[in-house]
Amino acid sequence: MRLSALTRTALAALAVGVVLFLFAPLVVIIYFAFGKSNVQTFPIHRWTTYWFSVAWNDPAVRSALWLSIKAGVAATAIALILGTLVAFGIHRFKFFGRDTVSLLLVLPIALPGIVTGLALQSAFNLAGIPFSIYTIIIGHATFCIVVVFNNVIARLRRTSMSLIEASADLGATPFQTFRLVTMPMLSTAIVAGALLAFALSFDEVIVTTFTAGAQNTLPLWIFGAIRLGQQLPEVNAVVVGVILLTVIPIVVAARISSGEGLGGAGRL
Amino acid sequence: MSLRAGFRQKAGAALWRRPWLRGALTLSPPLLWFLVIYLTSLVVMLITAFFSVNSLTGNVVYQWTWSNFSQIFTQSVYGSIILRTLLMAILVTITDALIALPFAFYLAKVAGRRWRQLLLSLLLMPLWASYLAKVYAWINILSNKGVLPDLESHLGLPITHIAYTNTAMWIVFSYLWLPFMIVPIYGAFERVPNSLLEASSDLGAGSWQTFRWIILPMVLPGIVAGSIFTFSLTLGDFITPLLIGGSSSNFIGNAIYDSAINGGNLPFAAALAFVSIAIMAIYLLLAKFAGAFEAL
Numbered sequence: 001m002r003l004s005a006l007t008r009t010a011l012a013a014l015a016v017g018v019v020l021f022l023f024a025p026l027v028v029i030i031y032f033a034f035g036k037s038n039v040q041t042f043p044i045h046r047w048t049t050y051w052f053s054v055a056w057n058d059p060a061v062r063s064a065l066w067l068s069i070k071a072g073v074a075a076t077a078i079a080l081i082l083g084t085l086v087a088f089g090i091h092r093f094k095f096f097g098r099d100t101v102s103l104l105l106v107l108p109i110a111l112p113g114i115v116t117g118l119a120l121q122s123a124f125n126l127a128g129i130p131f132s133i134y135t136i137i138i139g140h141a142t143f144c145i146v147v148v149f150n151n152v153i154a155r156l157r158r159t160s161m162s163l164i165e166a167s168a169d170l171g172a173t174p175f176q177t178f179r180l181v182t183m184p185m186l187s188t189a190i191v192a193g194a195l196l197a198f199a200l201s202f203d204e205v206i207v208t209t210f211t212a213g214a215q216n217t218l219p220l221w222i223f224g225a226i227r228l229g230q231q232l233p234e235v236n237a238v239v240v241g242v243i244l245l246t247v248i249p250i251v252v253a254a255r256i257s258s259g260e261g262l263g264g265a266g267r268l
Numbered sequence: 269m270s271l272r273a274g275f276r277q278k279a280g281a282a283l284w285r286r287p288w289l290r291g292a293l294t295l296s297p298p299l300l301w302f303l304v305i306y307l308t309s310l311v312v313m314l315i316t317a318f319f320s321v322n323s324l325t326g327n328v329v330y331q332w333t334w335s336n337f338s339q340i341f342t343q344s345v346y347g348s349i350i351l352r353t354l355l356m357a358i359l360v361t362i363t364d365a366l367i368a369l370p371f372a373f374y375l376a377k378v379a380g381r382r383w384r385q386l387l388l389s390l391l392l393m394p395l396w397a398s399y400l401a402k403v404y405a406w407i408n409i410l411s412n413k414g415v416l417p418d419l420e421s422h423l424g425l426p427i428t429h430i431a432y433t434n435t436a437m438w439i440v441f442s443y444l445w446l447p448f449m450i451v452p453i454y455g456a457f458e459r460v461p462n463s464l465l466e467a468s469s470d471l472g473a474g475s476w477q478t479f480r481w482i483i484l485p486m487v488l489p490g491i492v493a494g495s496i497f498t499f500s501l502t503l504g505d506f507i508t509p510l511l512i513g514g515s516s517s518n519f520i521g522n523a524i525y526d527s528a529i530n531g532g533n534l535p536f537a538a539a540l541a542f543v544s545i546a547i548m549a550i551y552l553l554l555a556k557f558a559g560a561f562e563a564l
Contacts, residue, residue, distance in 0.1 A: 003378065003475055004475075007475070008378060011370055011373070011374040011378055012374065012378075012379075014370055014371060014374065015371055015374045015375065015379070015387060018367060018371045018446075019387060019390055019391075021443070021446075022390075022391070022394035022443070022446065022447065023390075023393070023394060024409075025402055025405035025406055025409060025443070026393065026394065026397055026401070026402070026405065028405050028408055028409055028415055029401055029404065029405040029408065032408060078301075081297070082297055082298040082301055083298070085294050085295065085297055085298050086294075086295060086298035086299070088294050089291060089294040089295035089298070090295075092290075092291070092294070093287065093290070093291035093294070093295070095291060095295075101295075101299065104302050104306075104307070105302070107306070108306060109500075110496060110500060110548070110552065111500060111504075111545060111548055112500050112501070112503045112504020112505075112521070112544055112548065113501075113504045114504040114505075114506065114521050114524055114525070114541065114544070115310075115313075115504065115541050115544060115545055116306075116309075118313055118524060118528055118534075118537055118538060118541045119306075119309035119310045119312065119313040119541070120305075120309050121528065121534070122309065122312045122313040122316045122534060122538060123305075123308060123309035123312040123313070125328075125534060126312050126316075138305060141301075142301070142302075142305060142306050145298065145301070145302075199396060203398045203399060203400070205399065205400060205507065206504060206505070206506070206507070206521075209525070209529065210528065210529070219398070219399075219400055222400045222404070223400060223507065226400070226403075226404055226407070226511060227510070227511065235404065236404075239398065239400065239401040239404055240401075242398040242400070242401060243397045243398050243401050246396055246397060246398055247392075247393055247396060247397055250392055250393075250396040251392070254389065254392055
């Protein structure tokens, strides 16, 4: 359709405005993290990396970071295996209830996170399972599965079965086909899915609130500190660290998978 | 051929001949996880909603009762909490749809290839950057000594006092969920073939007519898919209301959080969660009618 020059300019201006709006708070937070004073003042007069070293040497932040990394890696590992399996299952096999399975996978992200969190808490309570890193991992893995699933199934849908059939026709065993044909086709999608799952787990706070015991993950530490209004300059530094640790995997994932599965359902 | 390789070949052949066996082996671990952990937990929670808590000991009393639900539906405070949450969810959804529609349209149909690539990659950072970081940034922007009042006083503008109000919450929620609305709508626009738009204008339709009768019906599923996210995210949030909204802006999420974490009343929290599941279920059913699941 033909748009007038005015409409085009207005749309372009709107697009730039939206991007600026989306970036402004991130810029603000990064800006504050390098300010010297104890209170947030604007504009900043002295620049420093002091608060980064304070945060890095804070034992509470350290142990929260370590817990977040451990939980994120474990949840990602589980999500990687289960998400890849279910993607294969749904792509390769036609069976009764296939749509129900797809719906089930989306449910932890289509329902509010607080529902998943409270449901797990109720079940752990009833079963007498104490809250620990394991309960955190179970919660995270449950909503990370769909991220890996989305990435792998998107790739499976774009690759043709004929390569796999050709491999079998040429005498490869199913294991050889899997190792030499299927896996190389899927590897970047799987790695990208894993990176996204880790980023999602590393940042999650709502489900974690309900499945963590006395220990803090990094987001729980941040939430607590903001609520109490304490250590705010340190929070700035920690928050910038978290942004980096979630955005870096995303950028890598986007590079290796040419952007498939990066938006929409997966993020939730 | 070694014994092990022989076994592998036989096992492989056996699996190849029995697709149902392969399917069962592939699907049972993830399905077991979802059935045993996720669905069981949901069922446990839904049943817990019909129990109560002994007010002296704080233990759960495993006796069937409607008291949680009657409390929710008779005490006006919960009515207003549910209403506030719903209104905010609707308002944020409309706001984000109104911003995302022209933005996604520009991205998919007007912008050049390079420019589009750049904007899309720029979207990734705000989409994935830490939720808490974004909320915290907004506290720093909106608070009475924050960036916004400061900028306004530097520029000699009248100073807005919107910290800890529903307006602040509306802005922050709209900000937080905007990328979740943009992504599915952009996806829907990408699926509209350009030839269709050309055909429409060749047949004499103006821009507005093309938008109204060709584009809008085709991107509607994308809008609905985005709205599922904005709705569900607003419904489940307790952090933004707590940190941005201030004292008199409780959401369903806050009520759940308060009774489960602070109050130790898991059955009542479960009953509240039941309500938000019911709202989401109604919404998802409506969305299914609009055919939004394909765009999810």
